[in-house]
Amino acid sequence: MLRYLNFGIIVTTLLLWYSTAYCSSTSQQQTSLVDIKKLSQHKVWHRLLHYDTKNSNGEIHTKEFYLSKQGRDDPLAELQATITGYSEPWESDGNKHPRCRFPARYYWLDSHLSLPDYNLREPRCTNLENWALFDSAKSISLLLVSGYFGNPASTFGHALLRINTGAPEDHKGLFDLAINFGAIVPENEPTPLYIYNGLFGGYQAGFSDRYFYTQDIVYSRTEYRDIWDYKLNLTKQQRTLLLLHMFEINGKKFTYFFLDENCVYRFAELLELVTEENFLEKAEYWYIPSDLFSTLERINSRQKNSGETEIIKSVTFIPSAQRLLYHRFANLSKDEAKTANFLIENGIDEHQQLLDKYPLERQAAILDTILKFQQYRLISEEPEPQQKTREAKDRALLSRLKLDVISKPLTPIAPLPSPAKGSSPNRVSMGMSYEKGQPIRSQFSIAPFSQELLGENSLENGELVVMETVIGWDKKHDFDLDRFDLIRVQKLDTPPAQISGESPWAWRVRMGVDRLYKNHHEGVFTFGIGQGWKIKPDLSLLAMVDSTIKSNFPHIQTTPHFGAIIKKKKLQALFTAGSLINVDDSGTKLSLAAQLQYQFSPKWGLRFSTSNSDVNKAALELVWH
Numbered sequence: 359m360l361r362y363l364n365f366g367i368i369v370t371t372l373l374l375w376y377s378t379a380y381c382s383s384t385s386q387q388q389t390s391l392v393d394i395k396k397l398s399q400h401k402v403w404h405r406l407l408h409y410d411t412k413n414s415n416g417e418i419h420t421k422e423f424y425l426s427k428q429g430r431d432d433p434l435a436e437l438q439a440t441i442t443g444y445s446e447p448w449e450s451d452g453n454k455h456p457r458c459r460f461p462a463r464y465y466w467l468d469s470h471l472s473l474p475d476y477n478l479r480e481p482r483c484t485n486l487e488n489w490a491l492f493d494s495a496k497s498i499s500l501l502l503v504s505g506y507f508g509n510p511a512s513t514f515g516h517a518l519l520r521i522n523t524g525a526p527e528d529h530k531g532l533f534d535l536a537i538n539f540g541a542i543v544p545e546n547e548p549t550p551l552y553i554y555n556g557l558f559g560g561y562q563a564g565f566s567d568r569y570f571y572t573q574d575i576v577y578s579r580t581e582y583r584d585i586w587d588y589k590l591n592l593t594k595q596q597r598t599l600l601l602l603h604m605f606e607i608n609g610k611k612f613t614y615f616f617l618d619e620n621c622v623y624r625f626a627e628l629l630e631l632v633t634e635e636n637f638l639e640k641a642e643y644w645y646i647p648s649d650l651f652s653t654l655e656r657i658n659s660r661q662k663n664s665g666e667t668e669i670i671k672s673v674t675f676i677p678s679a680q681r682l683l684y685h686r687f688a689n690l691s692k693d694e695a696k697t698a699n700f701l702i703e704n705g706i707d708e709h710q711q712l713l714d715k716y717p718l719e720r721q722a723a724i725l726d727t728i729l730k731f732q733q734y735r736l737i738s739e740e741p742e743p744q745q746k747t748r749e750a751k752d753r754a755l756l757s758r759l760k761l762d763v764i765s766k767p768l769t770p771i772a773p774l775p776s777p778a779k780g781s782s783p784n785r786v787s788m789g790m791s792y793e794k795g796q797p798i799r800s801q802f803s804i805a806p807f808s809q810e811l812l813g814e815n816s817l818e819n820g821e822l823v824v825m826e827t828v829i830g831w832d833k834k835h836d837f838d839l840d841r842f843d844l845i846r847v848q849k850l851d852t853p854p855a856q857i858s859g860e861s862p863w864a865w866r867v868r869m870g871v872d873r874l875y876k877n878h879h880e881g882v883f884t885f886g887i888g889q890g891w892k893i894k895p896d897l898s899l900l901a902m903v904d905s906t907i908k909s910n911f912p913h914i915q916t917t918p919h920f921g922a923i924i925k926k927k928k929l930q931a932l933f934t935a936g937s938l939i940n941v942d943d944s945g946t947k948l949s950l951a952a953q954l955q956y957q958f959s960p961k962w963g964l965r966f967s968t969s970n971s972d973v974n975k976a977a978l979e980l981v982w983h
Contacts, residue, residue: 397470398434405631406463406603408612409433417619419562420610425456440464444473452482461486462602478598489567489608490601491535496524497671498597500625501536502586502651502776503577504678505822507849513822514807515647515777516577517622520570521601522589532571537604539565539621541614556616563614565607565624579737582680586776588654591671596632603631618643622650629654633669644806651778675773683734685771686727687855698724699858702731705750706757713757722765725758731857780814781960781983783807789965789979791830791840801840801977803828811848811923812930812955813963813981819890819898819923821848821866830873838877843870850900850923852892864890864900872972874910881909886917898923912940917949917971928957938971955981 397403407429408417416423416430425443429436440463443456452458457480468476479492503516519537528534541561543552555561577583592600613619623645626637637653638645658670677685687695697712706713706728713721732751736743785808791801805826809815823846830840846869851862868884888902904917919936931954938949951969958964961983968976 394437395434398437402466402631402634403437404433405627406466406606407433407436408607408627417612418607418610419612422459423607423610425460440467441471448482452480453485455482458483458486460606461490462599462606465599465602486602486605489605491521491523492601494523494525495521495597495601497522498590498592498600500588500590500629500651500654502588502647502778504584504777505817506577506581506583507847512581513847516583517625517647517650518573519604519625519628520587532569532574534570535567536570536573537565537567537608538573539563539624542611553616556614559613559615559619561614562611564609564611565604567604567608575737577678578676579679579734580740582678584678584681584774585676586651586778587672587674587676588651588776589671589674591667591669592632600628600632603628618645620645622647626650626653635669646783646807648777648783651776652782655776655778673776675776677771677774679734679737682771683730683857684853684855686730686768687857689768690723690727694720694724695855698727698731699856701728702750702858706753710757718761718763719765722758722761722763725754725761726765728754729758735859774818777815779960781809781957781963783809783815783983785810785981785983787965787979787981789977791977792975794974797832799830799832799840801828801830801979803841803979805843808983811850811932812925812953812965814957814960819848819850819852821846823847826870836876838873839871839879840873841870843868845869850890850898852890852898852900854892862889864888864902866902866904874972883907896925912942912945914941915939916941919949930955930957 403409404411407424409415410417414431418424418430424430424436424439426432426435426439429439440456440460443460444464446456448455457464461478461483464473464476465478467473479487481487499520499522501518501520503518505515506512520531521535521537522531523534525533541556541563543561547555577585612624618641623638623641626641626645629635629637635657637650637657639653640649654670658668660666661668687698690698694716697716701709701712701724706725713724716724729751732747732754735747736751739747783806785803785805787801787803789801791799793799803826805823807822807824808826809817809820809822811819811821823843826841826843826846827839828841829837831837845867848864848866850864852864853860853862864887866884866886868882870882871879872882873879884904884906886902886904888900890898890900892898900921900923902919902921904915904919906915906917907913908915916939917936918939919934921932921934924931924933932952934949934951936949937946939946947970949971951967951971953965953967955963955965963981963983965979965981966977967979968974
């Protein structure tokens with residue numbers, strides 16, 4: 359009863375305010391009790407408050423974000439406080455007024471209540487006017503950043519939002535405003551604590567804004583990550599609401615979880631706010647960048663098929679600085695590349711005669727390539743680049759300035775398809791397996807995240823599989839755990855050109871459990887290191903040494919081996935051959951393995967695998983992403 363009494367008092371207060379503020383309104387413009395309650399339950403209002411309906415509270419921890427003391431727990435109380443705040447007296451600093459602090463709320467409310475004297479661009483809101491780029495913002499982009507194995511939180515990729523101004527003098531958009539969402543992590547945080555806090559909500563996080571060139575330096579030039587720019591087809595009203603709300607939440611504190619309530623989760627919330635599409639349908643326990651962008655592609659396909667305006671205006675590939683450097687080397691002839699590498703190693707001044715044998719135009723191309731390499735190296739050495747690197751760049755620049763010639767433009771770099779165009783990382787497979795001396799078994803496996811070496815993924819001879827579980831059973835319906843991989847990672851750098859000083863390592867890690875025989879299992883940890891080479895676009899070679907620690911005898915194994923990766927459109931294969939050495943007893947044997955996969959579509963594939971690592975075994979599976 360008390361709850362309904364309080365509601366009546368609130369509604370009465372609202373109606374009194376309306377009767378004063380709308381003295382010239384007609385009776386049809388008055389807001390009824392039902393309208394007020396309905397408005398407080400509107401999904402857009404809940405999204406503006408970042409209200410979690412499951413837990414019945416707001417997800418923002420910054421107290422100043424809520425005008426009512428009960429606002430974090432009561433959307434109706436916050437609605438009343440927001441409406442009341444609209445008519446509060448202005449202070450000397452107008453930026454402190456609710457109209458200036460919460461422009462998105464009033465922009466949305468005005469479409470339902472027709473607020474008196476409402477002005478989107480209130481002159482006293484100088485902070486908003488300076489930030490929101492009302493006159494220069496032409497479009498909004500959502501940026502998909504490829505995964506980075508140097509940071510556990512970035513392994514699955516990242517996302518940014520960019521406000522595009524389309525300035526003619528800034529064709530790369532480096533001075534556009536980029537919005538980031540990330541955890542606030544203390545300096546020198548130990549990795550185990552970092553992972554624990556990230557998984558279990560031990561960090562706060564927030565939105566921040568920077569010029570895009572600062573993000574480009576971090577992601578493209580330092581971490582060598584590719585970016586896909588999804589330019590969104592938003593209406594002017596949608597774009598305005600998004601910008602106004604970004605201003606409201608910029609710098610506000612959220613709880614951060616690596617696996618679900620992360621950067622892409624928050625950007626998905628923003629898209630739901632302005633488009634009213636369901637981007638978080640599958641965000642129950644796990645939400646990563648590929649989920650958001652796959653959903654974006656799926657919504658766009660549905661809109662296209664139904665004749666609606668598509669949400670994706672364009673997708674542009676932004677290659678990493680490393681990819682651009684390799685592309686530049688690949689555009690040199692073999693002899694020119696050899697000369698460039700020699701000059702990088704030994705200096706230009708002492709070996710000018712090596713350049714003189716080329717036409718001036720090719721000298722310019724070689725020197726431009728060396729300059730790009732030195733700039734690439736300087737950035738990689740930040741924050742304290744070596745003096746010799748600076749001097750090497752200066753010498754290359756002086757040599758280049760002596761040539762009054764412009765090198766020909768490079769052939770365009772081939773854009774990589776967006777990861778959202780490939781297979782979904784959620785994988786299920788079903789098939790049959792065989793081990794020597796054992797009856798044929800049925801097999802079922804599931805992995806919440808799986809981008810494997812073979813198949814349609816974006817890792818380019820890389821692999822990342824998390825929590826893969828393989829269950830097998832025989833005719834007697836005796837079920838057993840065949841294999842469990844907590845994590846399986848492979849990074850096989852196979853650069854298209856050889857560059858002096860660049861020797862990217864190939865490496866792999868696996869942590870999991872293997873079945874020895876019925877109801878008997880062993881823990882396994884494997885680490886491998888080596889090198890890869892791209893021989894042709896569809897052929898890569900690798901040489902590696904794997905070291906494995908097991909919970910059962912033999913406890914330590916090492917396996918030096920060679921391998922080949924062949925990718926012929928829908929048919930892909932991996933072959934390895936080496937020597938399996940049991941360190942405990944010095945036993946050795948030939949180790950052979952092969953895996954073939956035929957990809958019918960991004961969703962379906964057929965896989966055959968065989969190996970003799972411990973016992974002779976083979977499996978045939980139908981794979982569904």
